[in-house]
Each structure stands twice: as structure tokens, then as C-alpha cells.
Amino acid sequence: MRFSLNSRYSANFGDIHCADLNEIPAETIPSFDLLCGGFPCQPFSIAGVSKKQSLGRKHGFDDEKQGNLFFEILRIIDYHQPKVIFLENVKNLKSHDKGNTWKVIKSKLSQRGYNIFSQIIDGKYYLPQHRERIFIICFNQSYFPDLDFSFPNPPQKRLYELQDIFEENVDNKYTLSDKLWSYLQQHKENSKAKGNGFGYGIIDHKSEYTRTLSARYYKDGSEILVEQSNKNPRRLTPRECAKLQGFPDDFIIPVSDNQAYKQFGNSVIVPLINDIITQIKLTVDQYNTKYYLKSATPN
Known part of the structure; x- marks a missing residue:
């Protein structure tokens, strides 16, 4: 680290x-x-x-x-x-x-x-x-x-809106697997049954802003998932996380995706x-x- x-x-x-x-x-x-x-x-x-x-x-x-x-x-x-x-x-x-x-x-x-x-x-x-x-x-x-x-x-x-952070042609590796997506949905249902609000958060073209990006984002991306047509939702890419925190487009990300998620999640606006x-x-x-x-x- x-x-x-x-x-x-x-x-x-x-x-x-x-x-x-x-x-x-x-x-x-x-x-x-x-x-x-x-x-x-x-x-x-x-x-x-x-x-x-x-x-x-x-x-x-x-x-x-x-x-x-x-x-x-x-x-x-x-x-x-x-x-x-x-x-x-x-x-x-x-x-x-x-x-x-x-x-x-x-x-x-x-x-x-x-x-x-x-x-x-x-x-x-x-x-x-x-x-x-x-x-x-x-x-x-x-x-x-x-x-x-x-x-x-x-x-x-705002300096820019949510739709402005999204990259085009995002790699499929950021799309949740069927197993992980099923787990997150079940976890949210279980939390709802217990009367709390724990569970994933999903954004789409109508969303105004996201939940708070945290250092745990690398684990499953559950706090900020991006809706996709005819596919499971996906994580933000590290570059989108950088944009969400206000880093410039030319900011170099020389580390792995997991390290980038941890570091941007721990960063500031x-x-x-x-x-x-x-x-x-x-x-x-x-x-x-x-x-x-x-x-x-x-x-």
C-alpha cells in the first residue's frame, strides 16, 4: 500500500x-x-x-x-x-x-x-x-x-454533472458477475427485511449524484453501481472514480484497479x-x- x-x-x-x-x-x-x-x-x-x-x-x-x-x-x-x-x-x-x-x-x-x-x-x-x-x-x-x-x-x-464522468466503451471486466449481482440483491432484500437501508446503490441516466465513494469500493462496488441495458450493472472504472473526486483528466493512475479504488475512495473532493x-x-x-x-x- x-x-x-x-x-x-x-x-x-x-x-x-x-x-x-x-x-x-x-x-x-x-x-x-x-x-x-x-x-x-x-x-x-x-x-x-x-x-x-x-x-x-x-x-x-x-x-x-x-x-x-x-x-x-x-x-x-x-x-x-x-x-x-x-x-x-x-x-x-x-x-x-x-x-x-x-x-x-x-x-x-x-x-x-x-x-x-x-x-x-x-x-x-x-x-x-x-x-x-x-x-x-x-x-x-x-x-x-x-x-x-x-x-x-x-x-x-457543479463543475460537471454525473453523466459527464462516464467513459465510453467500458471493458466488460467492470460488469458484475451473475454470482456477485445475485448476492448483492439478496443482501439488500435481507437488509430491507430487517428494517435497515444497507445494500447496493445504483445510478442511471436520471440520477443527480452518487453515494459516497469509499476505500472498500474495490470489494464489490456496491455503493455505486452503474445501470446497463440488458446486462448486470457495473462498477465505476478507476478513471471515473478519479473524475468523481475532481482529479483532472490527465492525472496518471500507475497502480492496479484495486489500489486505485482504495486510494480514490480515501481521497477528497x-x-x-x-x-x-x-x-x-x-x-x-x-x-x-x-x-x-x-x-x-x-x-
């Missing part, structure tokens, strides 16, 4: 250092102003918590393998004291453990001298995918003591992130201009 992820980044952006965050000494990281990242969402997501509970496993911060990576981010923050922090996670982060998880996160960041702004935004306003995520922006009070931040308004129109980053830069520039003019004005 680590090698393939590094391959994808290298193919598009050149050589980078890729390693386990737990193994990176903070002092070896070059100085920086903006920390941008996200700690694993599975310990906090609705589906992830449900699965871990059913298996008798710990979730949230008690998940030693994934949940504690937030504290590794704090370790980097403690050493470098970045001016701005930009974090992303699942919507359920705020409600996980009756809100206690969110209280811990806010408290840890506030104790380090950061003003915190957060908002849950649905990616469907940018691209045809229902993808609600929480975005957390923090400003170091040592540099921005009274800065106020507002998240950008979503565009009035690119134009939404770009909008937030642009808003951060605009806010900081305006603050610095205001501060400079104020300090330059004679008493």
Missing part, C-alpha cells in the same frame, strides 16, 4: 518522501507554515464504528492503530508551531462518543494556542457525489490573534479543497494587509 501510494504521487508530482507518520521524527521535517492533512476516518465514521462494534473492536481514540494518529499530528504541531492547520475527517467526528471526541480535539488544539473554525460541507455542491466531511481550520494566535474565518460559499452550479485553501490564503492576506496598515498608521 505504501509503495503504490508513493508511486501514484511520484508519477504526478515527482519524488516525495513517503513513510509511516509514527516513524517520522518531527525535527527531520523541514520548517513550514501550513499543516494540511487528515487522520484515518474509519475509527470515527458511522459505518466504521458499527463494524468495529459488531466485531468487538475498539473505535475512536481507543483504536490504537488508527485512532491515535491525531496525537501524532499534535506531536508535529508541538515541534513546528505552524501558522495554519487544515484538517479533514468524516462528518461523524463531531457526534462520535456523544461529542466527547470532538471536545478532545478542540481542547488539544486550543491548548496549543489555535483559534478553531469548523464546518461540515457536502461535496455534492461541487461534483455529483454525496460526500459530507468536516473541515477544521486553525489559526495560530501568536500570528493571528483576532483573525476571523468564514468558509467559502459553494458554487451555484479536489475542487472543494482548492476553494478552502484559496479562502485561507485570501483571509491571511487580508489580515496581514489590515495589520500592516494599522501598524503603519501614526498615532
